[in-house]
Amino acid sequence: MMNLALTRKFGETGMTDTGSQVATQPPLLKIENLSVAYGPVLALQNVSLTLPGSGFVGVIGPNGAGKSSLLKGLLGMVPTGGTVSIAGKSLAHARLRISYVPQRSEVRWDFPVTVEEVVMMGRYKHIGWVKFPGKEDRRIVAETLEQVGMTEFRQRQIGQLSGGQQQRVFVARALAQQGDIMLLDEPLTGVDTTSQEVIINLLERLRDQGKLIIMATHDLNATSRECDLVACINHRLVAFGPPAEVFKPEILAETYGGNVLTVAVGNTPDGQTVIIQ
Amino acid sequence: MADFFNNLWNWLAEPFNSLYAGSLIRNAFWELLIISVIGGVVGTYIVLRGLVFIVDALTHAIFPGVVIAFLIGANFFLGAFISALAVALVIALVARNRRVSEDSSIGVIFTGAFALGVVLLSSQRSYGRSLEGFLFGDILGITTLDLWVTGIVGLLILGAIFLFRKELLFSAFDAVMARAAGLPVVRLDLFLYLLIAATVVVSLPAVGNILVLAFLVTPSATARLFTNRFYLMMPIAVVIGMLSSLVGIYLGYYANVAGSAGVVVVATGFFIIGLLVSPHSGLFVRVRQWRQWRNQLRRASQNGLEKPQPEGRA
């Protein structure tokens, strides 16, 4: 399998700037010794990460390496060891600050709900048990639908949309929750290029608004272009840092094991790092 | 001591030798043994192929066929068989609609078919008694002719399975792969349904159409708990079925319990025991495993594992 990823050459000014910015921010999300197990299978071992209050973090690694497990472990959706704290608070007290976009395959698309109703689900915890959505909730839903460009589809049943449109609706649902941290599990997989762009642009905007975006993805290209920080996962944390520090042949080889052979990492004339897998 | 064994033997032999019921009980016993053999073999495919709900629907759905045959005086094997195939076909057609999931369509069709049977039967006066016969069979009403029919049909079923054992195993194990390998999976499934329908129909007179599900599924499900080998599942299932039948006969004789229902309860008891003591997945084993896994998870988060620490790398 040939897979070509272009990495922007790590410019001295721009990226270091981001890097120092990241370093000076107070940590928002602190993951200490996180392990995740499904029965006897240890999916993730002893991952410790400290993430700033805002930024775009990519989580990469081969299939079944524990990317999803990291996100699910963060949210306490699977059996975990270790601790997660958000601005010094435990997960139970700060869960609402994290929104989550699940993998597409884990959703029942034939369900009779409209786009609007799906986005409203992001407000459920704010609305609370028993009560109906209020005017404010409706306003937020309309606003987030606008942001992902799905307003005209708001009355559609969710299964009638294309894969990319569905993904945008799910990002809108996470947005409607109005947390500071957004976790996305493979949001770009099986999604058309328009929707990929809409989603990436939106995530960039959110980062600029001071949110923390954590995206598990296969797309090394997008990761190297968009992310401020990259975590390489292969059942443990192989490397963590700005893309320029992480996208190195030996690190990628270790992350992807024998599955992917990194043939060369070099610089193109226009200053881009080329990774040939 | 010898006295004790003598008494035990008498106690065990009494049902089969009893003066007025002995021959009936012997017939019942042989019938149950034959059903155990067919059920254990066919059931292994049902359990592994995940067809339990469809089979449950089929067993209920032969009811209208039986009733129609009863009303017009036709052969009831034929009626049952035709209605089983018709219902399997309707379910397959309805399930092609994408809005309603397969299990919902199965539920709709089999309850509808069953209700149709009840409506038809209720056109007869005092239908309660014949109804009960259809639903629960009459284990003590088995004639020598019934035995021959069950035995011959059973041999045919086992022979057919033997001929297609490899293909059936492949499609039961991984239908998608089997299709990719060029096997006619849909036709194999239909073939399996046919065999299941035949099994259900020959078991009808003895165990009725509701409890037959247990004879088809429970021994094989129990066998699965005790082995990971496909071909071992069948003999184990057969043995479990036979043991349940034997105990059921004694329950029926000494405790005056409805025959086939007693067998079902005993077989279910074996299944529950299997859930507890299975060497691979029993509760006792798993409690220990859970503890291990939890410790493993805790150790993994205490930096103590063999892998080098990633911090040094990044």
Added chain:
Amino acid sequence: MLNFLSDPLNQVFVQRSLLEMLLLGLLCGVVSSYVVLRGVAFLVNALGHAVFPGIVIAYLVGGDLFWGGLAAGLIVVVSISLAERNQQVSESTAIGVLYIGAFGLGIVLVSGIKRASTGSLDNFLFGQLFGVGWNDVLNTLLVSLLVLGLIFLIRKELLLVSFDTQAARALGLPVGRLKLVFLILVALTVVTGLPAVGNILMIALLITPGATARLLTDRLVRMMIIAVGVVVVAGLVGVLASYHLGLAPGACVVVALTVLFLLALLYTSVKNALGDRLSMGPTGKPVNRRVENQVPPGA
């Protein structure tokens, strides 16, 4: 024609059974919508059978049949959910084996009651729609209020859990407890309808209306309304047919329900076929597209 309707409707026992059907329609229309959407038809089938031993035991010890049935149903449902955690037992196998075992136990126990055997088993299987008393109707009314009220209170959470279990878990909703509450509500519904329509027809009432309505709409609330309507129509048709033709009333209602389902299926099939031929509907709306890699909510 007038007599055709007025004759049965002037009979008090017909009025009572129609009222009972109406209440059951309201209850089952809503509950069956969730049953179909959550894909738990087989579990409902199991519940419908599994209440039997509880009813027999309650009868033997002179207890309340309602609570006996409810307890047995819940015990079996909990056992199923424990058994399917075993990796060597699939969900459908656990359901099939345990429900038929429980049902067999019920028959074993019934065969102990010599005299009442036949009658009580028939009543359990088919109910006596024309024999319901005012206390049965009142009971159904109370349970309907309770079940529908509870569903109304947890409607948002139930929707999210059914649609997207992972998101519900991520939001910190008590997913396991919500599923259990839902099954308790289903069990309550099953036990309530038993005296009137029996267990197998109760299973039909909990699957068919929702499935029929799902064929006709893509909206949850509309689905529930249609499902209720479907039961009411089938109830009326079934009761009238049964009255005039002297057939088993509960079974007539279910046959009517199934016919309505098949009609709805025919209607949507024809509509889809026509839509495909025109390639695009008049609104330019693409035909219901489905994503292949669906995973049931429990996975």
